[in-house]
Amino acid sequence: MKQLKLRFRVLTLLVIGLLFVAGAYGVYSVSAYGNRWVSSTRNTRYRSAKRSVSPGDIIDRNGVTVATTDENGQRVYQSNILSRSSLVHLLGDDEGNIANGVESFQANYLLGFETSLTERVNAFLKGETRKGDSIAITADSKLHTEIVQIFRNTSNTKGKCGAVAVMNYKTGEVLALVSLPVYDPQNITATIKNSTQHPFWNRAVQSTLPPGSTFKIITAVAMLENMADAQTHVFNCTGATQVMDQVITDYGNDQHGEITLEKAFRLSCNNCFAQAALLMGDSALRKTAENFGFNDNFLFRDLVVENSSYPTKDRNNFEIAWSGAGQSKVAATPLHLCMISAAIANDGVMMEPRLLSRVQSPAGVVRLRYSQKAYRTACSPETAKIIDGYMKTVVKSGTGTRAKVDGLTIAGKTGSAEGSANGLDVTHAWFTGYIDDDRYPYAVSVLVEAGGTGGSVAAPVAQKIFEYLRDNAAVY
Numbered sequence: 001m002k003q004l005k006l007r008f009r010v011l012t013l014l015v016i017g018l019l020f021v022a023g024a025y026g027v028y029s030v031s032a033y034g035n036r037w038v039s040s041t042r043n044t045r046y047r048s049a050k051r052s053v054s055p056g057d058i059i060d061r062n063g064v065t066v067a068t069t070d071e072n073g074q075r076v077y078q079s080n081i082l083s084r085s086s087l088v089h090l091l092g093d094d095e096g097n098i099a100n101g102v103e104s105f106q107a108n109y110l111l112g113f114e115t116s117l118t119e120r121v122n123a124f125l126k127g128e129t130r131k132g133d134s135i136a137i138t139a140d141s142k143l144h145t146e147i148v149q150i151f152r153n154t155s156n157t158k159g160k161c162g163a164v165a166v167m168n169y170k171t172g173e174v175l176a177l178v179s180l181p182v183y184d185p186q187n188i189t190a191t192i193k194n195s196t197q198h199p200f201w202n203r204a205v206q207s208t209l210p211p212g213s214t215f216k217i218i219t220a221v222a223m224l225e226n227m228a229d230a231q232t233h234v235f236n237c238t239g240a241t242q243v244m245d246q247v248i249t250d251y252g253n254d255q256h257g258e259i260t261l262e263k264a265f266r267l268s269c270n271n272c273f274a275q276a277a278l279l280m281g282d283s284a285l286r287k288t289a290e291n292f293g294f295n296d297n298f299l300f301r302d303l304v305v306e307n308s309s310y311p312t313k314d315r316n317n318f319e320i321a322w323s324g325a326g327q328s329k330v331a332a333t334p335l336h337l338c339m340i341s342a343a344i345a346n347d348g349v350m351m352e353p354r355l356l357s358r359v360q361s362p363a364g365v366v367r368l369r370y371s372q373k374a375y376r377t378a379c380s381p382e383t384a385k386i387i388d389g390y391m392k393t394v395v396k397s398g399t400g401t402r403a404k405v406d407g408l409t410i411a412g413k414t415g416s417a418e419g420s421a422n423g424l425d426v427t428h429a430w431f432t433g434y435i436d437d438d439r440y441p442y443a444v445s446v447l448v449e450a451g452g453t454g455g456s457v458a459a460p461v462a463q464k465i466f467e468y469l470r471d472n473a474a475v476y
Contacts, residue, residue: 055110056132058091058102060141061175061357067091067103075103077185078141085182086144089202090137093185097200100304102137102355109133109359114367133367136358138173143468147178150464156457161449163203163334166465169342169434169443171372172351174303175469177335179203196422203447205305208331212417213268213399213454214430215326217340217387219276220265222288224383226280231386234258237271243318248274248325251416251453265390266398268414270325277324278317285323286310292340292378293350294332301373302355308332327418338445339375341432344391345411345443348384350375391433400431403459405466409436412462414454426450431458435466442469 055075058067066087070076075094077084092101108114112132147164151157159181166176183192183199192199201207223230239255241248250256250270256263264272277285289310290296298305311319311329322328332340335353343350352375359368379387391411394400399414412433419428429451434443444462451457 052130053111054131055103056112056134056362058110059134059136061136061138061173062140062142064141066141080145081184082148083141083145084186085184086148086178087139087141088182088185089179089204090139090144090177091185093188095188097188098202099206101202102135105302105304106135106356109135109367114359115361131362133359133361135356136360137355138175138357138370139177139355140175142472143176143465144178146468147176147465148180148182150461151180154461154464156451157448157461160451161197161203162451163207163445163447164461164465165204165335165338165445166469167335167338167342167351167353167443168441169345169351170441172354172375173357173370173372174353174355175442177202177204177303203449204334205303206333207447207449208306208308208333209428209447209449210327210330210417210419211332211337212326212415212428212430213270214337214340214413214415214417214432215330215332216265216268216273216324217344217391217413217432218289218292218294219273219285219324219326220261220387220390221292221379221383222280222285223261223276224386225288225379226284227276230261232260234260235264235269235272235275237264237269239271241271241274241321243274243278243321244316246318246322248318248321262390262393265413266393268394268399273324274321275324277321282315282320282323285320286312288379289330291376292343293336293376294330298336300352300354300375303335303353305335305353306333308336326415334445334447337430337432337447338443340378341391341411341413341434341445342443343378344384344387345434345436345441346384347381348377348379350378388436392436395433399455400433400459402455403431403433403463403466405435405463405470408440408466408470410434410463410466411436412459414459416453416455419450421450427452429457430454431462433462435469440469440473442466444469 054069060066092098092103110132162180164178167174179202181197181199237256237259239253256269294308294310309331319328352373357370360366395403395410395412400412403412415430417428429448431454432445444465446458446461448457
């Protein structure tokens with residue numbers, strides 16, 4: 001009998017434990033996936049609310065109303081076509097063509113799902129149409145417009161697909177997420193819908209492409225963490241490194257001879273970083289990449305971002321070596337590359353990108369205020385300081401000189417990544433970097449798809465954005 005009672009107690013405790021685990025997972029799921037469930041087009045409550053609720057306004061960081069609902073119940077955006085087009089990927093459109101824009105991902109606020117019973121009763125008694133909450137975002141609509149104009153007015157980027165991410169590296173505030181090409185959310189034509197450039201694709205957070213030499217930030221950190229002589233080790237660049245039956249070359253078949261890490265970073269020597277990857281081994285390089293967020297499931301509060309990947313299967317020496325130069329199957333989004341350079345600027349601490357500044361009900365109840373959150377510690381402050389120095393030499397006298405800005409200290413890394421588009425070999429142009437100045441704590445990432453080299457195509461775009469941030473710092 002005693003043994004039977006003991007078994008019953010154990011079984012009871014087990015059931016209670018399972019219920020506790022299920023409840024805890026339920027709380028976690030709502031916290032992590034709540035917005036994703038609400039914004040799903042399969043959610044019948046979402047579809048019903050869109051018909052019966054007047055969505056709240058969306059306001060940018062400078063008080064500009066970028067989305068509102070008119071007296072006819074129609075969702076309207078800024079009157080200027082360029083202004084509203086430049087924000088279309090961040091906000092989305094009324095037809096739901098953009099995945100996880102503010103309009104859909106924050107539907108729980110905009111469509112009043114957070115409205116209390118008291119608020120709903122009061123609105124009903126007053127005979128008012130039920131209204132959703134208004135949202136203030138950290139993004140700057142004028143900066144979005146400026147970025148689109150830069151792409152359109154620069155010969156190397158005009159008509160190209162691409163993306164730009166801008167964030168405050170100390171706080172994680174997202175100032176801009178631009179995807180090219182843009183389109184008018186109030187005039188979605190058949191040409192837009194059938195475009196081979198896929199304008200509904202938000203490249204800033206959805207395009208996972210090889211980062212090319214921008215990934216050398218990660219490889220350099222791995223070297224500093226795993227090679228005792230990383231800063232003094234001398235590599236030999238003959239212009240071609242034979243690995244298995246493949247050859248790794250530098251751009252233009254450059255030969256750098258005997259070269260140290262600092263110089264290799266400044267000149268973006270593929271041979272050095274390929275050799276370093278082989279010396280360290282795949283597990284060491286992967287570990288550092290994962291410290292910076294690769295292979296993680298990005299579950300950010302305010303944004304949906306595709307996961308960046310460092311390959312874990314089918315690895316051989318050539319793939320390992322090529323990964324050291326940011327190729328193989330390494331892939332990242334423009335926003336993640338912005339976060340990586342931002343972490344270097346922020347003493348190794350990577351901030352979670354945040355977009356919501358304030359959520360307020362029609363009655364004036366503030367439901368949410370901006371709060372910053374550290375996403376992870378990517379590397380030590382000491383390592384970040386060394387990489388910071390390397391990134392400054394890239395802009396001062398290396399591959400990124402076209403990102404220089406008078407009166408500012410710019411740190412950065414260019415990338416010219418081999419990829420494919422429509423069955424053809426192409427080179428994607430990348431730049432990621434930041435302003436080293438407490439007055440302008442901003443990181444920028446630029447992608448120009450099939451644009452060519454990062455130094456000649458992406459870096460000049462970044463330069464113009466840095467200049468704009470400097471000249472308009474008062475609004476931030």
